[in-house]
Amino acid sequence: xxxxxMTAGLLMIGIGAIHSSLGEWLIFRHVxxxxxxxHLPAPPLAERHVRILWATWHIVTVMGWMxxxxxxxxxxxxxxxxxFLLDAIFVATAASAxxxxxxxxxxxxxxxxxxxxxxxxxxxx
Numbered sequence: 155x156x157x158x159x160m161t162a163g164l165l166m167i168g169i170g171a172i173h174s175s176l177g178e179w180l181i182f183r184h185v186x187x188x189x190x191x192x193h194l195p196a197p198p199l200a201e202r203h204v205r206i207l208w209a210t211w212h213i214v215t216v217m218g219w220m221x222x223x224x225x226x227x228x229x230x231x232x233x234x235x236x237x238f239l240l241d242a243i244f245v246a247t248a249a250s251a252x253x254x255x256x257x258x259x260x261x262x263x264x265x266x267x268x269x270x271x272x273x274x275x276x277x278x279x
Contacts, residue, residue, distance in 0.1 A: 156229040162274040163225030170218040248272035
């Protein structure tokens with residue numbers, strides 16, 4: 155088993171849990187009166203915009219968890235499949251880290267976790 159890739163997978167699980175939890179606490183609690191999905195308008199955003207932002211926010215977590223599952227599986231996998239999957243995960247996490255870094259001018263810490271996963275993954279491609 156490759157401990158570093160397993161660590162990267164577990165790190166992605168943690169990133170996803172923190173992302174969804176803090177998003178709910180810091181952002182979406184202010185635009186929810188009842189129910190699960192955020193739904194109150196937050197000018198200039200209409201209710202439908204708030205709802206899709208809420209769904210998209212949590213889609214990122216689900217996708218991160220799927221990357222985590224692949225990393226954990228690849229930590230015990232054969233070389234051909236492993237190489238392809240690690241390349242794909244590296245590109246996705248590195249691009250995501252750059253987007254978060256540029257989009258928030260480094261103020262959102264997500265780029266650090268995504269950058270770490272990208273670096274660990276790159277080391278094994």
